[in-house]
Amino acid sequence: MPTPPRDLEARTIARVSSRLVPFLITCYFVAYLDRVNVSFAALTMNADIGLSATAYGSGAGIFFLAYFFFEVPSNLLLERVGARKWIARIMFTWGAISGATAFIHGETSFYVVRILLGIAEAGFFPGIIFYLTLWFPAVYRARIIGFFMAAIPLSTVIGAPISGLLLGLNGWMGLKGWQWLFILEAVPALVLSFVVFFYLTDRPSEASWLAPDERAWLVTRLRQEHTKREAARRFSVADALVNPKVLALSFVYFGAVATNYGLSFFLPQIVKAFGVSNAKAGIITALPYAVGTVGMVWWGRHSDRTLERRLHVACPLFIASAGIALSTLLDDPTMKMIALSIAGFGIFACLPVFWTLPTAFLGGAAAAGGIALINSIGNLAGFVGPYAVGRIKDLTGRYTYGLLTLSAAGLIAMIIVLVLEHDHSLERAPDLGGEQPAETL
Secondary structure, three states, X not given: OOOOHHHHHHHHHHHHHHHHHHHHHHHHHHHHHHHHOHHHHHHXXXXXXXXXXXXXXXXXXXHHHHHHHHHHHHHHHHHXXXXXXXXXXXXXXXXXXXXXXXXXXXHHHHHHHHHHHHHHHOOHHHHHHHHHHOOOOHHHHHHHHHHHHOHHHHHHHHHHHHHHHHHHHOOHHHOOHHHHHHHHHHHHHHHHHHHHHHHOOOOHHHOOOOOHHHHHHHHHHHXXXXXXXXXXXXXXXXXXXXXXXXXXXXXXXXXXXXXXXXHHOOHXXXXXXXXXXXXXXXXXXXXXXXXXXXXXXXXXXHHHHHOOOHHHHHHHHHHHHHHHHHHOOOOOHHHHHHHHHHHHHHHHHHHHHHOHHHXXXXXXXXHHHHHHHHHHHHOOHHHHHHHHHHHHHHHHOOOHHHHHHHHHHHHHHHXXXXXXXXXXXXXXXXXXXXXXXXXXX
């Protein structure tokens, strides 16, 4: 007796999710931890090697300048050679360079290693976003990307206390605590690079771990969506890279990333100013990210159920901006952390839904290029945000005006996304009609 279509859909999505999502979350958790662990190292590293707040902010952010230039070529190569080989290469090189950060000795070497880390990691995040479009129909993407991107706040929820404890290894075997932090947190990336090579499958048509009917359903469904997008408008890579909507989405992402990185690179230092130990600073720093993890997963599921996207991006951007701005008015540590936790919800809840906007109208190599361009331009905020916060801190002696700058960036992003049009019909496959996606996750 044939399997009912909805049962087949639920079974297929559940199997693909259980195979790919936990593993990709683990990979991104390690990637993000290696990217931002410098914020915890800075608690003692800056004084040890003589970095000012401006120099630290510049070095933390210069990663994203290198990332910007290599992002699109990296993602186009991933589309050509396959995620399995290319993601493995990325993870190995960034793990090696992240570990090498333990041996910097001044401002120049700090800048050099951050540039090399940006080159090494370029293409990882947009590559995974593109990879997920090859495996999940559009009506599942906000929740799936939400699960995947939950690695961002989780890397701080789990990594912040660990990083705080690793700083306590100061003096062991003649190395500083911040040096051990970089060395030990680089090991998982090196190990996972080999696992990726043998574990990932490039496309559904090659998935021997799916039953034949599951594989056939998934290939057919994704082909239907691709045909529908192509019928609406077919984009070449060049078209995608100059498309006004793609460029507008890049600026939306710029605002979202500014609120994220500008805060994350300095939050441990803000918390440390409360007068707590390094270990306690790690635990307190994790609170906004714990709230963000819940918001990211719940909000993505809600957006998929309603297939509403613009307001599901705009509302969290407003919450993020309001929370950051409110925190500058509060001196009490508890109230300040409540405001920053509210901001954490908004910062992270908007991200998975945002990525449904470009993937709804871009496909194939155009999607690989467009996603990479949006991510690369957006991640320039990873340079501008930390630099602005650090520079303003040096000039004023306070974080207040730097945080208000981040808040303004989020509000501008909110306005842009409200102005953009979004065709929800492109996210519904012809066989789905008005039905909701199967509740498998």
